[in-house]
Amino acid sequence: MNKILICGAGPVGLTLAIQCARYGVEFILIEKEKEKPLYSKALAIWSGVQETFEAIGVDISGSAVALEYMQIILEGAAQKVIHLRQELPSKYKVPLILPQYDTEAHLKKRLLELGGSIQEGVELLSFQELPDKILAKVLDNGVEKILETSWLAGCDGAHSVVRHGASISFNGYKEPDNFALCDCEISGPFSANSLIMALGKTSVAAFFPLPGSLWRIVLKSEVIGVAPSLDFFQRIFDKEGYGIKLKNPRWLSYFSVHERIADTFAKGRIFLLGDAAHVHSPAGGQGMNTGIQDAYNLGWKFPYIDRAPGNVSSSYNIERSLIARKVIREATLKEHIIMNHSPWLKWVKRIAVPVVTHCSFLHAKLSYSLSGLGLCYPLSPLILKGGGRFDGTPSIKHCLYTTATDLPPLPPDLLVLPGSKERWVLVRPDRFIAAEGRIGEYGLLKAYFQNLLT
Numbered sequence: 001m002n003k004i005l006i007c008g009a010g011p012v013g014l015t016l017a018i019q020c021a022r023y024g025v026e027f028i029l030i031e032k033e034k035e036k037p038l039y040s041k042a043l044a045i046w047s048g049v050q051e052t053f054e055a056i057g058v059d060i061s062g063s064a065v066a067l068e069y070m071q072i073i074l075e076g077a078a079q080k081v082i083h084l085r086q087e088l089p090s091k092y093k094v095p096l097i098l099p100q101y102d103t104e105a106h107l108k109k110r111l112l113e114l115g116g117s118i119q120e121g122v123e124l125l126s127f128q129e130l131p132d133k134i135l136a137k138v139l140d141n142g143v144e145k146i147l148e149t150s151w152l153a154g155c156d157g158a159h160s161v162v163r164h165g166a167s168i169s170f171n172g173y174k175e176p177d178n179f180a181l182c183d184c185e186i187s188g189p190f191s192a193n194s195l196i197m198a199l200g201k202t203s204v205a206a207f208f209p210l211p212g213s214l215w216r217i218v219l220k221s222e223v224i225g226v227a228p229s230l231d232f233f234q235r236i237f238d239k240e241g242y243g244i245k246l247k248n249p250r251w252l253s254y255f256s257v258h259e260r261i262a263d264t265f266a267k268g269r270i271f272l273l274g275d276a277a278h279v280h281s282p283a284g285g286q287g288m289n290t291g292i293q294d295a296y297n298l299g300w301k302f303p304y305i306d307r308a309p310g311n312v313s314s315s316y317n318i319e320r321s322l323i324a325r326k327v328i329r330e331a332t333l334k335e336h337i338i339m340n341h342s343p344w345l346k347w348v349k350r351i352a353v354p355v356v357t358h359c360s361f362l363h364a365k366l367s368y369s370l371s372g373l374g375l376c377y378p379l380s381p382l383i384l385k386g387g388g389r390f391d392g393t394p395s396i397k398h399c400l401y402t403t404a405t406d407l408p409p410l411p412p413d414l415l416v417l418p419g420s421k422e423r424w425v426l427v428r429p430d431r432f433i434a435a436e437g438r439i440g441e442y443g444l445l446k447a448y449f450q451n452l453l454t
């Protein structure tokens with residue numbers, strides 16, 4: 001029997017499968033689509049996920065656009081350029097822009113390199129959770145089959161069959177406003193490598209440079225029935241006086257925004273990750289990034305699941321649901337401030353935007369908060385003290401940084417590396433500090449491995 005059934009080969013399911021392959025955990029990855037459309041939802045990849053990609057061996061550097069600048073156009077007037085390259089505590093200083101299908105292609109390539117595979121055209125229909133296993137009914141290229149695994153990971157997006165089947169509620173609400181989306185070429189004064197936020201007299205729009213000659217436009221808009229036409233965007237931007245010409249559209253669509261979170265991310269033999277567990281406004285571009293970090297978090301814990309099922313599940317749930325709640329709060333706030341063009345907020349923006357664009361302290365703060373580098377996990381069975389990110393070389397194993405010579409017996413797959421003369425620091429494979437203490441005092445170190453191994 002395979003250990004885990006991963007449902008959905010989006011960016012999150014692929015990352016979880018890579019983690020399983022790296023740790024030698026047997027998995028089945030199913031994806032209902034045989035071929036995915038070349039439309040990209042997510043674009044931005046922040047420093048935190050760039051670090052994660054380095055750790056799991058995914059190299060996107062050659063294909064992405066470095067997003068160096070942001071420029072706000074306030075009612076037709078271009079404001080001072082904001083530098084997004086900031087002094088971050090990482091070698092990855094700028095966000096990268098890469099269409100989601102390219103990110104998925106890089107993840108898939110890595111999975112195949114590691115000997116993994118994807119069963120395409122296989123849809124999860126329903127499942128049954130028994131005390132010792134999962135029985136999953138799938139439609140495998142038109143034929144119904146039963147798959148038997150020990151665990152089930154729902155990486156199957158916002159309408160998750162896994163979440164529904166596990167009766168986990170998805171509380172939240174739908175934002176009243178909709179957005180029109182367009183991927184096309186633009187000629188005009190916009191400079192490459194820049195995110196343009198256009199706060200107009202009657203509209204709010206964001207322009208993101210894509211690799212090649214395309215731009216992604218997201219425009220707050222009324223739904224007008226059918227997909228918006230290029231003309232629809234052009235007319236609005238002509239009226240705002242941006243001096244740009246749109247051409248060669250690749251994708252025209254609408255989307256609505258939900259702010260929702262699952263009641264729990266782990267229940268019995270079931271885990272929820274990515275959009276199956278949390279959805280929110282794309283303002284701030286955090287959805288896929290957060291989901292990839294869910295998979296990175298759960299993946300390294302899987303080898304321990306038979307010995308410590310309760311601690312693996314509860315640590316995943318506690319750690320990741322807290323982060324998701326924070327991400328949703330911040331994305332909602334950004335959405336309500338940036339995309340809202342009510343008269344009083346327009347008045348506030350007229351005063352605040354020129355100040356904000358001149359304040360380099362605020363730019364550094366914004367870059368840090370979006371980078372995903374400031375994450376800190378709360379105490380959980382697998383965070384006994386610390387919880388912050390450790391700035392060190394990635395390792396597939398736990399690392400103990402110390403110079404102590406009186407260490408208690410430790411598991412064999414732990415790396416002991418040089419550290420301070422007074423203290424020891426235990427770093428998990430996902431580079432979060434799990435516990436720390438003074439040399440000679442090893443209570444937390446022993447407790448951590450007891451939680452993980454028994």
Ligand SMILES: Cc1cc2nc3c(=O)[nH]c(=O)nc-3n(C[C@H](O)[C@H](O)[C@H](O)COP(=O)(O)OP(=O)(O)OC[C@H]3O[C@@H](n4cnc5c(N)ncnc54)[C@H](O)[C@@H]3O)c2cc1C
Binds near residue numbers: 122124125274
């Ligand atoms: C316009 C827009 C812009 C965005 N921009 C950003 C951004 O810049 N940065 C960012 O981080 N996020 C962004 N997001 C959010 C991001 O796209 C999502 O968070 C991300 O796609 C979630 O990945 P996932 O793998 O959890 O789910 P999905 O990408 O939805 O993948 C789920 C997969 O599961 C498969 N599946 C579903 N049901 C089944 C089943 N029953 N059986 C088998 N397979 C199944 C689906 O076919 C799919 O392949 C944006 C979203 C939108 C709408």
